[in-house]
Amino acid sequence: MDHFPTNWGRPRNELYDQYNTFPLHQRPTNHTDTFTDGVQRTQQPIVTGTSVLAIQYKDGVMMAADNLASYGSLARFRDITRLHAVGTSTIVGASGDMSDFQYLQRVLDEIVTDEFTAGDGNSLGPAEVHEFLARRMYARRSKMNPLWNALLVGGIQNGKRFLAFVDLLGTTYSASSLATGYGAHIALPILRQDVDPNPDAITEEAAREILRKCMRVLYYRDARSLDKYQIATVTSAGVSISEAQKLDTNWDFAEKIRGYGSQTQ
Amino acid sequence: MTSIGTGYDLSASTYSPDGRIFQVEYANKAVENSGTVIGLRVKDGVVLAVEKIIHSKLLVPEANRRIQTVDKHIGLASSGLLADGRHIANRARDEAASLLSMWRSPPTVQALVDRVGLYVQAYTLYSSVRPFGCSTIIGGVDKTGPALFIIEPSGVSYGFHGAAVGKGRQLAKTELEKLKLSELSTREAVFEIARIIYLVHDDAKEKDFELELSWIGDETGGLHLPVPKDLYDEASRKAKESLENFE
Numbered sequence: 460m461d462h463f464p465t466n467w468g469r470p471r472n473e474l475y476d477q478y479n480t481f482p483l484h485q486r487p488t489n490h491t492d493t494f495t496d497g498v499q500r501t502q503q504p505i506v507t508g509t510s511v512l513a514i515q516y517k518d519g520v521m522m523a524a525d526n527l528a529s530y531g532s533l534a535r536f537r538d539i540t541r542l543h544a545v546g547t548s549t550i551v552g553a554s555g556d557m558s559d560f561q562y563l564q565r566v567l568d569e570i571v572t573d574e575f576t577a578g579d580g581n582s583l584g585p586a587e588v589h590e591f592l593a594r595r596m597y598a599r600r601s602k603m604n605p606l607w608n609a610l611l612v613g614g615i616q617n618g619k620r621f622l623a624f625v626d627l628l629g630t631t632y633s634a635s636s637l638a639t640g641y642g643a644h645i646a647l648p649i650l651r652q653d654v655d656p657n658p659d660a661i662t663e664e665a666a667r668e669i670l671r672k673c674m675r676v677l678y679y680r681d682a683r684s685l686d687k688y689q690i691a692t693v694t695s696a697g698v699s700i701s702e703a704q705k706l707d708t709n710w711d712f713a714e715k716i717r718g719y720g721s722q723t724q
Numbered sequence: 725m726t727s728i729g730t731g732y733d734l735s736a737s738t739y740s741p742d743g744r745i746f747q748v749e750y751a752n753k754a755v756e757n758s759g760t761v762i763g764l765r766v767k768d769g770v771v772l773a774v775e776k777i778i779h780s781k782l783l784v785p786e787a788n789r790r791i792q793t794v795d796k797h798i799g800l801a802s803s804g805l806l807a808d809g810r811h812i813a814n815r816a817r818d819e820a821a822s823l824l825s826m827w828r829s830p831p832t833v834q835a836l837v838d839r840v841g842l843y844v845q846a847y848t849l850y851s852s853v854r855p856f857g858c859s860t861i862i863g864g865v866d867k868t869g870p871a872l873f874i875i876e877p878s879g880v881s882y883g884f885h886g887a888a889v890g891k892g893r894q895l896a897k898t899e900l901e902k903l904k905l906s907e908l909s910t911r912e913a914v915f916e917i918a919r920i921i922y923l924v925h926d927d928a929k930e931k932d933f934e935l936e937l938s939w940i941g942d943e944t945g946g947l948h949l950p951v952p953k954d955l956y957d958e959a960s961r962k963a964k965e966s967l968e969n970f971e
Contacts, residue, residue, distance in 0.1 A: 569821065575947075576793040576817050 504556035504607040506530050508541045509683045510642025511552035512673055513611045514650055515620045515635040515658040516666035519694040520585075520613035522550050523670040525678075526703050527685035528557045534685065542691040544698040546571045548614045549585040550691045551592070554639040555608035555627065563592070563606060585614030585621040585693075589631070597629025609639035614693045620658075638673075641681045646673035663692070675706050735851035747855055748848050751877035754857035755804040759933060760892035760924050761790070762900070763801065763861040764917050765872035765885050769910035769941020770863035771951075772801040773917040775892065775925055778932040791938045791950075795820040797864050798833055799938050799948035803890040804858030804877075812860050812875075816840050833864040833871035837881045845879025859889040864948065865940045892924025899923060910941035914951055918959035922967050935960055 506528050513522040528536040541560070543551045545567045553560035570591065574583050583591075589612040599605050605627040613622045623633040635658045636650035653669045654661060661669070670690060678684045686706040692699055727733045733746030740746060759775040774790040791801045792813040800816055802809025819839040823831035840862070848855050855877045863872040874889060875881045886900035899920045908916065918935060925933055937951035937959065951959070 565825075572796055572821070572824075573817075575796055578789070578793045578950075 500602075500604040501556075501559075501607055504559070506535060506557045507683070508539065508554045508557055508560070509681055510638055510640040510646065510677055511541065511554050511609075511611050512638045512642050512646055512650065512670055512677075513552060513613050513622055513636070514654045514661070514666055514669060515613075515622050516654070516661035516663065517659055518663055519615050519692060520550065520620055520622050521663075521666045521670060521693075522552045522611060522613055522691045523674055523688055524552050524554070525674065525685040525688040527683070527687070529683045532682070534683075537685060537687065538703070540689060540700070542689055542700050543567070544691070544700060545588050546574075546583050547697050548616060548693060549583065549588045550613050550693050550698055550700070551588065552611045552613075552639075552691070553608050554610075556606070559606040559608050560610075563595075563608070563610075566595070567591075584616035585612055585623075586616055588612055588614075589621070589623045589625060593625045593629055593631045596625055596627060600628050611637050611639060614698075615695055618695065641683070642673070642677055645680050646677055649673050649676065671706070675708060678706055678708060736848050736853070736855055737851040745848060745878075748878045751804075751855040751857045752859075755859045755877065755889055756891065756893075758803040758805075758858075758890045759790075760888060760890040760896055760921060761801045761803040761859075761861055762896055762917055762920060763863050763872045763874075763884070763887040764900070764903075764905060764908070764913045765863065765870045766905050766908040766910055766913045766941075768870070769865055769913075769939060769943070770799070770870045770872055771910055771913040771917050771937070771939045771941075772799050772861060772863055773921050773938075774801050774803070774936040775890070775921045776934045776936055777930055778934055781932075785934065789936060791936045793948045794836065794862070795824070795831065795864070795948075797830055797866060797940060797946050797948060798836060799863055799940055801861045801863075801936075801938075802858045803861075805856075806858075808856045808858045809860065812840065812844065812856060812858065815843055816862070819843075830866060832866040832868055833862060833873065834868070834883075836864075837862050837873040837875060841875050841879050841881040843879075844875055844877065848878055861887050861889065863940065865946055870941070892926070895924045896920050910939050910943055911955070914939060914955060915959050915962055918963040919966050922960070922963040935963075 508528055511524040522542055524541040526537060526539055527534055528539040541553050543564050545551055571583060592610055596606055607627050609626040611624055622637055623631060624637050625631045636654040638647040674688050678686050686708060687703050689703055690701045727746045732738055732740035736745055736747040759777045762773045764771045772791055776790055788806060794800050794816040800813050820831050820836055823835055844856050847853050860875045872884050872887055873881050874887050885905045888896035903916055921935055937956055939951055940948045
């Protein structure tokens with residue numbers, strides 16, 4: 460029985476229900492929603508951050524991201540922090556749409572506060588934060604309105620390191636070294652070579668050097684990157700996000716590049 | 725009480741001929757019979773303490789907490805009906821979250837207390853509801869510094885340097901007046917507040933009680949947290965000692 464009187468006595472919608480296959484109770488309504496055409500969903504990211512790198516090492520997890528938020532190919536904002544501490548044992552790094560990331564920061568801060576005010580002695584660790592983000596990202600992509608990010612979630616829980624990835628589709632995976640975006644092509648092979656054989660052998664200083672090396676490679680290769688970056692560490696002592704630091708780079712080789720641009724020979 | 729039998733105390737929506745609302749006054753009685761709750765606003769923070777009367781030895785220790793956290797930097801202690809206190813705490817959490825999403829900065833204690841006060845007051849307007857049977861002490865540290873308020877069942881709220889409600893409030897207030905609150909540190913205040921709770925507890929009349937202590941200040945990084953175990957133990961030990969010297 461169709462309980463919507465406006466549907467009574469009206470013909471089937473030939474467009475959708477040509478052979479009368481819809482059961483009565485879910486027959487599509489004949490009228491169209493006035494606002495349907497007005498609803499817009501995210502089609503592309505606007506202000507974007509590039510790669511995030513993260514590795515596991517002896518004392519925990521280390522993550523790096525530069526301070527740039529690009530507007531297309533324009534280096535629009537050069538002082539953006541793309542690493543966000545969640546609670547006392549988790550770090551989230553974001554590439555992709557920065558406004559979506561800022562929204563996620565608010566949502567995460569909200570659930571951390573909710574958990575804190577409950578006062579039951581429990582707190583959110585990296586595994587919970589990652590699961591939450593994965594569910595939220597997948598829910599949004601299922602509404603055809605994704606949060607346009609690729610996120611790395613790292614931290615320490617019950618003395619164990621945690622590092623995992625989640626993106627705008629809700630895809631997740633986990634490894635001892637991870638990278639998003641361009642970094643997944645350029646930096647990840649280097650990270651894997653240095654880290655994956657034995658993360659426990661990597662000291663904090665060595666981990667910092669590995670990330671610095673990869674950030675430098677990315678700065679040389681990735682046109683949406685910046686030589687100003689931050690490194691976050693999560694150890695059993697807690698989360699710390701460094702001040703912005705500058706990469707030292709050497710562009711002497713550029714003189715010798717021939718074959719394109721304004722140079723003829 | 726002269727009000728009984730006159731018919732003016734049956735509903736919160738009816739005044740008595742001399743302009744009082746008896747249901748609100750009865751709500752205050754519920755508070756006066758409850759364990760003492762004290763709040764101290766000191767130099768660098770706020771300390772809250774509750775004398776929680778244990779009505780059965782079968783209860784799990786630390787169950788039915790009367791001190792709750794409203795926001796990261798705001799704590800709440802209630803005296804009177806416990807369930808009412810919990811309802812107000814839940815409301816206060818919602819209000820704090822709403823103020824945060826509205827202004828995008830951690831709410832001041834004053835702003836939160838104003839909102840919760842309005843909510844409590846709404847329950848004094850209608851015959852279909854009863855006023856809250858609890859007085860709430862809300863304390864926190866915000867951008868204006870330490871802040872401490874009481875919200876009464878009538879919905880009024882006042883700011884205090886030292887606040888006491890519940891059974892032992894009179895004695896507690898005279899003790900509070902002896903303290904130089906604006907010069908005390910939160911750590912010192914923990915000892916004072918524990919001492920006063922032990923002092924006002926009436927051993928002869930009351931059963932056992934549990935001391936609840938929480939603080940917000942520089943030492944907690946601006947977070948509302950329970951007082952750590954070692955400090956708690958030391959404070960209650962000293963409180964018991966001073967009680968013996970007192971008697």
